[in-house]
Amino acid sequence: RDPWGYGNEDGPDAWHKDYPIAQGNRQSPIDIIPEEAVHDASLSPIFLSYDYCNSINIYNNGHSVIVEFDDTDDRTVIRGGPLDNAYRLKQFHFHWGGKGNHGSEHTVRGKTYASELHLVHWNAAKYKTFGEAAAGPDGLAVIAIFLEKGDEHRGLHKITDAFYMVKFKGSVADFKGFNPKILLPNSLVYWTYPGSLTTPPLHESVTWIVLKEPITVSEKQMGRFRMLLISGEEEDDRTRMENNFRPPQPLKGRKVRASSN
Numbered sequence: 064r065d066p067w068g069y070g071n072e073d074g075p076d077a078w079h080k081d082y083p084i085a086q087g088n089r090q091s092p093i094d095i096i097p098e099e100a101v102h103d104a105s106l107s108p109i110f111l112s113y114d115y116c117n118s119i120n121i122y123n124n125g126h127s128v129i130v131e132f133d134d135t136d137d138r139t140v141i142r143g144g145p146l147d148n149a150y151r152l153k154q155f156h157f158h159w160g161g162k163g164n165h166g167s168e169h170t171v172r173g174k175t176y177a178s179e180l181h182l183v184h185w186n187a188a189k190y191k192t193f194g195e196a197a198a199g200p201d202g203l204a205v206i207a208i209f210l211e212k213g214d215e216h217r218g219l220h221k222i223t224d225a226f227y228m229v230k231f232k233g234s235v236a237d238f239k240g241f242n243p244k245i246l247l248p249n250s251l252v253y254w255t256y257p258g259s260l261t262t263p264p265l266h267e268s269v270t271w272i273v274l275k276e277p278i279t280v281s282e283k284q285m286g287r288f289r290m291l292l293i294s295g296e297e298e299d300d301r302t303r304m305e306n307n308f309r310p311p312q313p314l315k316g317r318k319v320r321a322s323s324n
């Protein structure tokens with residue numbers, strides 16, 4: 064398979080050639096229009112049980128920077144909201160732009176943010192492995208948090224300070240003891256809709272939970288994201304990792320629901 068990316072030749076408009084599901088009926092991200100979201104009083108709050116959460120490592124896969132967690136038991140799960148059972152945290156990663164305030168994947172009435180954080184969870188109650196869950200219709204639940212340009216975020220410092228260790232594609236470093244609950248905004252009010260992975264293989268297996276309230280990130284911190292490279296250490300080129308976001312996809316009749324708290 065051709066390696067996919069975010070450039071002119073290998074970017075989102077070309078993905079359908081290797082991944083025809085790219086033109087499917089529940090693709091992500093989407094543009095969220097708050098006035099059109101269905102207010103569903105039956106949607107309970109999201110519960111994040113992140114207290115015993117422990118990160119393992121941080122790595123650069125050439126598409127994003129990823130922090131991985133130990134998902135061998137139910138110590139770090141989310142439940143409630145649109146979910147029928149507990150989903151285990153597997154990893155989190157980011158999407159971001161170049162300069163300015165574009166870079167998020169979801170948009171709100173066309174508004175883009177400088178970056179978007181994705182906390183990826185899988186349905187270990189129903190699927191034996193993450194890989195199986197990633198291919199099942201209710202296998203994954205991803206919490207999306209917008210990062211808006213503004214004051215620096217103290218919780219993000221530990222992550223951006225670790226980026227020098229994973230500058231090159233394929234690099235991995237120990238990254239223990241990081242608890243992502245410090246990255247959460249004050250409010251867990253959310254929108255939710257059935258969607259997909261936003262990168263190949265684009266499986267339509269994700270229940271998206273997009274938090275309404277963004278967290279802030281400073282221009283200096285965003286600069287740290289852009290020092291990451293998509294190139295491997297042994298390659299001659301030094302291509303920055305930036306604009307690694309897929310644009311909004313057709314809603315195709317899907318309903319976006321809004322929580323009340």
Ligand SMILES: CCCCCNS(=O)(=O)c1cc(S(N)(=O)=O)ccc1C(=O)O
Nearest residue numbers: 154181183194197205259260261262264
């Ligand atoms: C078995 C194939 C799994 C592919 C999906 N893996 S993932 O961790 O859910 C993921 C989600 C997403 S996203 N943006 O949350 O849909 C992006 C990248 C990856 C990744 O593979 O690193």
Ligand SMILES: [Zn+2]
Nearest residue numbers: 156158181261
């Ligand atoms: Zn993502």
